[in-house]
Amino acid sequence: MVFIDLDGLRFHVQRLGPQDTGPPAATVVLLHGLLTDSLASYYFTLAPALAAAGVEVLMYDQRGHGRTGRPPTGYRLERFVDDLEALLDRLEVTGPVHLLGNSFGGTVAFGLAARRPEQVVGILAIESEPAxxxxxxxxxxxxxxxxxxxxxxxxxxxxxxxxxxxxxxxxxxxxxxxxxxxxxxxxxxSRLPDEAQLRAIRCPVLAVYGTRSDLAAQAAWLDGLLPDCRSAFVPGQEHSVLIETPDVVRELTLSWLREQGAELRGLAADPPVREAVREPARGAVR
Structure with missing residues (x-):
């Protein structure tokens, strides 16, 4: 656990390296959602499995959340994207990163991909959408x-x-x-990207929804908007997919990283995806 000062605000940051001390198979930044969420959602679910698979994991409490400072103002979406950009620069993460965002965290991920397309190699958005x-x-x-x-x-x-x-x-x-x-x-x-900026997000995107979530209806729209996007659905789940079905999210994430060329190690060599239904929601519109 470390604290990093960025533009006068102290951020709580956790960074996990590959457990086998070998070179990272990939770098993944985990972004949590609003209000009831924090990096703890990942620390006790997804992060250890990624580190065990040889992945470098970066996660932090977003402004106003967890152990990060809570200024009275400064909460437009662009400030959250600024924070992610500044944190990557401070930690000298110069290579491409995979962004995994839960709910609002996925919206932040789309924001950075629109701003720094050369740095984002892929997005996994859990119950999320662009702004x-x-x-x-x-x-x-x-x-x-x-x-x-x-x-x-x-x-x-x-x-x-x-x-x-x-x-x-x-x-x-x-x-x-x-x-x-x-x-x-x-x-x-918040300052919103226009449609052209969103369509310019060309990195691979996997959008994960609960089948009982109201966000599942946007799947066809998002798949059509982004050049390289597909959806996966977790049966019987609403918005809390990460917390309610962490095993499914782990398997989806590890499979997705392998598809992006990450040479995962250990037990993550070939994880089965047992419960996610990889087919579009019928009649999904926006």
């Missing part, structure tokens, strides 16, 4: 509701009863972030 006007409008509604509801004791009690105490603690933490920062107002006001 568009529709994305901004949806986030505006979600964040405004969360800003109102997550400070209510009745809401937190309902979450604890229905989802458990751990989820209630995460919800309480999310409410604190929203109360202490301008995130809910800044995210929807």
């Amino acid at each position: 568009t006007a529709a994305w901004a409008a949806k986030l505006d509604g979600i964040l405004r509701r969360a800003e109102t509801e997550l400070v209510k004791k009745s809401t937190l009690a309902w979450v604890a009863a229905k989802r458990g105490r751990h989820t209630a603690r995460l919800a309480r933490s999310a409410g604190t972030i929203l109360a202490e920062t301008s995130l809910a107002r800044e995210i929807p006001a």
Whole structure:
């Protein structure tokens, strides 16, 4: 665990090297989602398996989250992309990287790929989408509701009863972030890439959805928008694919890295993908 100061903000960063001390088979940056998420989601699920497979893993708490500093302002999408860009420069990660983003983390990954196409060799987006006007409008509604509801004791009690105490603690933490920062107002006001900029993202993209998630309906649109994109679906899952089915995500990730030419080692030499359904959602539109 290290802390790195970037433009006056202290970031909590974790970097795992290949467990066998050999040369990295690939470099993967893990990007977490908004409010209830942090690098811990990867540290206890995906990161160890990647390191065991000979991958160099970089993950960090995004601004306002986890152990990274929480400034009152500065939460437009472009600032999150700035942070990723600055972190790669500070750590002297000059070669191409694979970006794996969960939810909002995938949106950040698309942002860097549009800005630095030469540095991003591939994107695996879990329950995620690029930033568009529709994305901004949806986030505006979600964040405004969360800003109102997550400070209510009745809401937190309902979450604890229905989802458990751990989820209630995460919800309480999310409410604190929203109360202490301008995130809910800044995210929807982010500078958005135009369609031409998104179509210029030519690296391979694997988009992973839960079959019961509302995001699954965008699969055909995203596959058609990006030159090299395909979708995979995890049966019976909603938005929390990474947390609910970490084994499936690990297998998908390792298989995807091998497809991109990474010479993985150890038990990851040929992982089976047992539960993901690799076919487009029928009737998916946007």
